[in-house]
Amino acid sequence: MIKFIENKLVPILIKIGENKILVAVRNGITLTLPFTISGSLFLILANLPIPGWSDFLGPFADKLSAPVAVTFGAIGIISAIGISYNLAKQYKLDAITCSAITMVVFLLAQLDQEYTLNVDNLGAAGLFSAIILSIITVHIIKFFISRNIVIKLPEGVPPAVAQSFAGLVPAAVAIVLIWFIRVLLNFDINAFFTWLLSPLVMGLGTLPGMLILIFLISILWCCGIHGDNVLSGITSPIFLKYIAENTQAYLNHQPIPHITADGFYIVFMCLGGTGATLGLVISMLRSKSKLYKSVGELSLPSAIFCINEPVIFGFPIVFNPIMMIPFTITPMILCTLTYALMYFNIIGRPVLQIPWTMPPIFAAYFVTGGNIPAVIWSVCTIVISVFVFLPFFKMAEKKQLEKEEAESRENLEPVLNSEI
Structure with missing residues (x-):
């Protein structure tokens, strides 16, 4: 595959x-x-x-x-x-x-x-x-x-x-x-x-269309290619059109027409960057592995502003069969849940365009025009990303700990032999 x-x-x-x-x-x-x-x-x-x-x-x-x-x-x-x-x-x-x-x-x-x-x-x-x-x-x-x-x-x-x-x-x-x-x-x-262009517009306005898009973006990143940039030439005009129409409806106090407008994907699926890797960064901060803990500490500042190249290439996620799974399914899970919550008007829909580097929670507040349920959901998405990444991270951590212990024994043996 x-x-x-x-x-x-x-x-x-x-x-x-x-x-x-x-x-x-x-x-x-x-x-x-x-x-x-x-x-x-x-x-x-x-x-x-x-x-x-x-x-x-x-x-x-x-x-x-x-x-x-x-x-x-x-x-x-x-x-x-x-x-x-x-x-x-x-x-x-x-x-x-x-x-x-x-x-x-x-x-x-x-x-x-x-x-x-x-x-x-x-x-x-x-x-x-x-x-x-x-x-x-x-x-x-x-x-x-x-x-x-x-x-x-x-x-x-x-x-x-x-x-x-x-x-x-x-x-x-x-x-x-x-x-x-x-x-x-x-x-x-x-x-x-x-x-x-209406078929493409309609496709990206649906849940299946967004899931396919997220899958393709994730797969490209897993191969070391900037998936968002590769596909944004196709998707950006559509999401921009959606957010402009949502903004106009919000200004006129009318029902918000689109769910997948600009901000839907970035704010609720890209926590810490593409793949919702903020959950992985948080998991690394508590790691017993010296390597993963240091990578987590170095990655956290950029992850807060939705930049995750240090994680993707430093962990790494690229060509890593274990981590490719949560990297792909986490945003797809968040997409499904967020779409459902917006569809049933439990949380607010995107109505304002914000910088993509705005930190989570704050981004949810501003993109929805101050919708508190969306803010609460943003906190929940961080928790969900942690729980999805955690079991896969533990598998990777176990292998890394074994490697670090083996290296430690190799470094210790010459010292013990010299003392004898």
């Missing part, structure tokens, strides 16, 4: 993760983080779970929430700029020119029936069209630039002016293409791309 995963499954996933387009999508989407996290801070301040806080703010609450509409309401256009910029850099094109053309193309695609800009599509509703239009636009530019089908100006013209004219032909072609489709044919590009 391990050989099949290592030789057949992992190479396929690595190729997917190294694809230039998916890398550009992953890196481009991260451009939205400063804006969505900043918007979340305003939303937190406007909705602090303190008795009488809403009455205290009064009409000022709406003013305090205003940046949310600008930050979460612009993630589509921000993503279009970020993705096109990163993809252009990989193709060694002028990134600023590509981003500017993509932005115009994206805005053109968001015209309504009266040919005015539909601002609602600049946010989460337009995220998928932003991704695909970015890719298409950059490839149109690449086609013309690589074949030297550009307007060339005489020598002596300032480079900035020459560069702007070099992008004229591909810009005109891209704009005419989208104008023809959206305006003349009256084809809703945004709705089409949303429909096209």
Whole structure:
């Protein structure tokens, strides 16, 4: 089984993760983080779970929430700029020119029936069209630039002016293409791309879809590959769309629509990092093995902030058949239980985007907008991770203790012989 995963499954996933387009999508989407996290801070301040806080703010609450509409309401256009910029850099094109053309193309695609800009599509509703239009636009530019089908100006013209004219032909072609489709044919590009990606969106919104994702991420990590990065080019846009829609519903005091929004996986399944290895770190702190105890002490500070490379490569978990089991099943157990609790509205769902390095418990409080049952559950997830990892850790500890005792005897024998 391990050989099949290592030789057949992992190479396929690595190729997917190294694809230039998916890398550009992953890196481009991260451009939205400063804006969505900043918007979340305003939303937190406007909705602090303190008795009488809403009455205290009064009409000022709406003013305090205003940046949310600008930050979460612009993630589509921000993503279009970020993705096109990163993809252009990989193709060694002028990134600023590509981003500017993509932005115009994206805005053109968001015209309504009266040919005015539909601002609602600049946010989460337009995220998928932003991704695909970015890719298409950059490839149109690449086609013309690589074949030297550009307007060339005489020598002596300032480079900035020459560069702007070099992008004229591909810009005109891209704009005419989208104008023809959206305006003349009256084809809703945004709705089409949303429909096209709906199976993937629906899949990651379900418990089976999340379990498959967690399994693949865990397997990649067990082979020494950053599983989260490999698959984030596919998953990040979907989770970002979910959290933006959840934030909007939370702002409007409506039922929260999505469970698996951004924060669901990171906050409740990645305690101490991927694989919920905080339970393993806590187990190591009480270990009788000198090696494991020192690894636990060194790993704890980073584990608190959800960074667990010291554990994965220091324990190690990589290519360790014993520890691969809890590393994989712990987040899957937590995923199942957390999904059930959110499905039945026992704990709050993710409504705010937070930094992924925020420590557990605090992260659960902020990501759910101050939901206390979610905080209590976050404590429980730490306990569960300890109990799942503990029996497997004890097996590894037993072998390590035997090894340390054998080494101790070997080091002691020369001393005893010299005394005799």
